[in-house]
Amino acid sequence: MEQEKEISKRRTFGIISHPDAGKTTLTEKLLLFGGAIHTAGAVKSNKFTKTAVSDFMEIEKQRGISVATSVMGFEYDGYSINILDTPGHKDFAEDTYRTLTAVDSVILVIDCVKGVEEQTRKLMGVCRMRNTPVIIFINKMDREGKDPYSLLQEIETELKISTRPLSWPIGIGAKFKGVYNLYSKQLQLFSPNKTKISEDVHLIEDINDNELQQRIGDNATLKLRDDVELIQMVYETFDDELYKGGYLAPVFFGSAINNFGVKELLETFVRIAPAPLPRMADTRIVYPAENSFSGFIFKIHANLDPNHRTRIAFCRVVSGRFERNKFYYHTRLEKKIRFTSPTSFMANEKSIVDEAYPGEVIGLFDTGNFKIGDTLSEGEQLQFKGMPSFSPEIFKELINRDPSKSKQLEKGVRQLTDEGVAQLFLKHPGNIKIIGTVGELQFEVIQFRLLHEYGASCSFTPLNYYKAYWVTSANKAALDNFFTAKRHLITYDKEERPVFMAESEWTLKTMQEIYKDIDFHLSSEFKTEAK
Numbered sequence: 001m002e003q004e005k006e007i008s009k010r011r012t013f014g015i016i017s018h019p020d021a022g023k024t025t026l027t028e029k030l031l032l033f034g035g036a037i038h039t040a041g042a043v044k045s046n047k048f049t050k051t052a053v054s055d056f057m058e059i060e061k062q063r064g065i066s067v068a069t070s071v072m073g074f075e076y077d078g079y080s081i082n083i084l085d086t087p088g089h090k091d092f093a094e095d096t097y098r099t100l101t102a103v104d105s106v107i108l109v110i111d112c113v114k115g116v117e118e119q120t121r122k123l124m125g126v127c128r129m130r131n132t133p134v135i136i137f138i139n140k141m142d143r144e145g146k147d148p149y150s151l152l153q154e155i156e157t158e159l160k161i162s163t164r165p166l167s168w169p170i171g172i173g174a175k176f177k178g179v180y181n182l183y184s185k186q187l188q189l190f191s192p193n194k195t196k197i198s199e200d201v202h203l204i205e206d207i208n209d210n211e212l213q214q215r216i217g218d219n220a221t222l223k224l225r226d227d228v229e230l231i232q233m234v235y236e237t238f239d240d241e242l243y244k245g246g247y248l249a250p251v252f253f254g255s256a257i258n259n260f261g262v263k264e265l266l267e268t269f270v271r272i273a274p275a276p277l278p279r280m281a282d283t284r285i286v287y288p289a290e291n292s293f294s295g296f297i298f299k300i301h302a303n304l305d306p307n308h309r310t311r312i313a314f315c316r317v318v319s320g321r322f323e324r325n326k327f328y329y330h331t332r333l334e335k336k337i338r339f340t341s342p343t344s345f346m347a348n349e350k351s352i353v354d355e356a357y358p359g360e361v362i363g364l365f366d367t368g369n370f371k372i373g374d375t376l377s378e379g380e381q382l383q384f385k386g387m388p389s390f391s392p393e394i395f396k397e398l399i400n401r402d403p404s405k406s407k408q409l410e411k412g413v414r415q416l417t418d419e420g421v422a423q424l425f426l427k428h429p430g431n432i433k434i435i436g437t438v439g440e441l442q443f444e445v446i447q448f449r450l451l452h453e454y455g456a457s458c459s460f461t462p463l464n465y466y467k468a469y470w471v472t473s474a475n476k477a478a479l480d481n482f483f484t485a486k487r488h489l490i491t492y493d494k495e496e497r498p499v500f501m502a503e504s505e506w507t508l509k510t511m512q513e514i515y516k517d518i519d520f521h522l523s524s525e526f527k528t529e530a531k
Ligand SMILES: Nc1nc2c(ncn2[C@@H]2O[C@H](COP(=O)(O)OP(=O)(O)OP(=O)(O)O)[C@@H](O)[C@H]2O)c(=O)[nH]1
Pocket: 017, 018, 019, 020, 021, 022, 023, 024, 025, 026, 042, 043, 044, 064, 065, 066, 067, 086, 087, 088, 089, 139, 140, 141, 142, 143, 254, 255, 256, 257, 258
């Protein structure tokens, strides 16, 4: 069947890691191998040119870090691949966690010098919760890193996942000579090349062949033969099912910046990574091969294209076939909407698509209908589950620095907080704007984007709140009483729901004891929580 054929050739995955391990570089190189781009520079220099593919937001170019997930599609060997390059920094982890709901597997990048780092552990924890299949790419082998055996050991103990090397490095750092593909038994010799694909692949049918010595020298040959023998003794043959269940991670070695080991990764990836998987909704499991279209919004981004001030909602297609110009049912708003120009992604370059299949990520122009987590269907009352919600931990008052741009500021703050970059709380009287985030860097992003995308300048004054609690009660009098007594600590979210700003854990405990009829919720999602 057409639908099944389309599904089976799709692969949608996220690239995750601790900051700086090389996700964006690897993404770029995968696109290079996929023929989606023709040359790639080092990420740093590339970030200043128009060819910057993944880190295209102005702030990302300037700082050299990714602050938001970007989505890119390309074709390789008959497969239709969607990569979601996530930001590594913990201050943007909300974006990464949401992205993980939209992928079917991940590639986890580890810097061979640093090994397993803080965010590596956290992200792996999220993958383990969902049994997401993980492939590990050990990057930066051109640098003097840790010994490959100890890296594997570290991964197994720290990330609590079994590993199975599918490629093996010959040397490391200055002595790095290449990788031996344990699967196809091919030897790829290393010649540093940052922009083009190296063709220097040698097929060595038998590892005991003398040709190996000629190519890599006596010492490296002996070491490789020992290593391969040991690996075959220690590790069982690679088990596809264990990988798909999230128990076993195949491991590749390479150097993304030098295009090295990337092809092995890509070739094996398309073969073993899962095709689009079913998703859990509130009422049932939804399967990709079903006839009716369904999908959910996992990300919203305003001003993706600086020339067109538009807002895009990123929709992961779960089932059926999405068609342009057809009316779909927005299950939260209970209304039908149609999309005249849905787009597919090549980073910030978008092209209009007429149809989309499960696994695909499409961009829908949004005029304010969507919130993260919203579901679209062909009429069925569905709500996809598992979208994480976050409670802010850092609060600052937003100060307008240019009164002539108040309108722009107002609009900018609303749009950026709609994206889920941060949360907005309003305090009356005086329309005081309080921004709540989980990380300091988000304030920088907001300030930068307000200025560059809306022309509004602002600054922030730190506030001493501990956490924000949405308050509800069946007892209206008790609620009114509470609001009157705690007036100075009550704010309202964008939907005018009252929120209590607790100054400490102790304040909250005291409030809970005094105001027994009032419920305190750590997230605005308490309605869906209760369902
Ligand atoms: N030596 C060496 N450097 C590399 C390699 N791959 C990437 N880098 C460098 O590592 C730095 C970080 O690379 P990025 O690709 O931006 O890392 P990232 O994981 O996307 O970082 P965030 O998105 O900010 O978390 C850049 O300076 C790259 O040039 C490699 O194979 N070898």
